């Protein structure tokens with residue numbers, strides 16, 4: 001009898017473990033705009049505690065985002081949200097990012113910065129006043145040197161983040177960053193939201209991903225909404241006949 005009861009208890013434990021997320025973090029999502037609200041929704045749906053960081057935590061807009069997110073989400077100042085969080089997701093406009101990071105740098109130490117921001121890259125958008133030569137990802141890592149910046153989702157529209165099925169097939173999210181364990185953790189978070197992931201390399205690769213986002217933005221900036229294009233990375237199989245020696249030799253042939 002005793003044995004049967006402990007077997008039942010073990011089964012119940014297993015059930016609880018398999019239905020709950022394997023890990024649960026407190027995630028500060030900075031910004032309550034399109035990307036921030038989509039990101040907060042997906043973090044909350046996948047079992048994490050979401051605290052939005054906003055310039056106006058008492059605003060109707062912030063309250064509406066919290067209501068839509070549900071699952072115990074709340075909103076606070078960005079400083080309070082960052083202080084409480086295990087992971088900080090940056091979903092604010094580029095022009096506000098430097099001040100935000102520098103004002104909260106000590107509370108970012110050792111934390112993963114989940115960076116979806118895009119800086120205008122000078123090589124692509126030279127006319128933009130705040131265009132940068134490197135990338136948002138690299139600059140953020142420099143402003144918060146003890147944090148672990150992982151660039152994710154910057155090439156994925158907020159509507160796809162909300163519902164990956166709209167892409168009509170699997171979407172692979174490229175990840176770049178300097179800390180492998182942080183990238184593996186972000187990969188788990190992103191996969192739980194219904195995406196595939198591909199770890200590509202160091203944060204110095206962020207400018208390539210941000211350049212892609214700049215191109216995505218062109219039809220929007222020109223008001224050509226009917227012609228806006230979508231593109232996704234999608235893992236596939238390399239064509240037959242490709243092997244590592246041919247790939248390495250490609251630029252010398």
Ligand SMILES: NC(=O)c1ccc[n+]([C@@H]2O[C@H](COP(=O)([O-])OP(=O)(O)OC[C@H]3O[C@@H](n4cnc5c(N)ncnc54)[C@H](OP(=O)(O)O)[C@@H]3O)[C@@H](O)[C@H]2O)c1
Nearest residue numbers: 031032033034035054055091092093096117118154157158
């Ligand atoms: N939209 C997309 O599909 C998409 C896709 C990939 C990456 N991204 C990147 O995600 C970031 C956010 O884009 P978004 O489309 O979500 O922008 P958005 O809808 O305009 O929202 C940006 C949010 O940033 C916060 N913010 C903080 N300081 C600000 C300031 N000085 N001026 C204006 N807003 C400020 C605001 O939240 P509070 O009012 O609560 O402070 C605002 O709602 C950008 O870096 C963008 O490149 C966007």
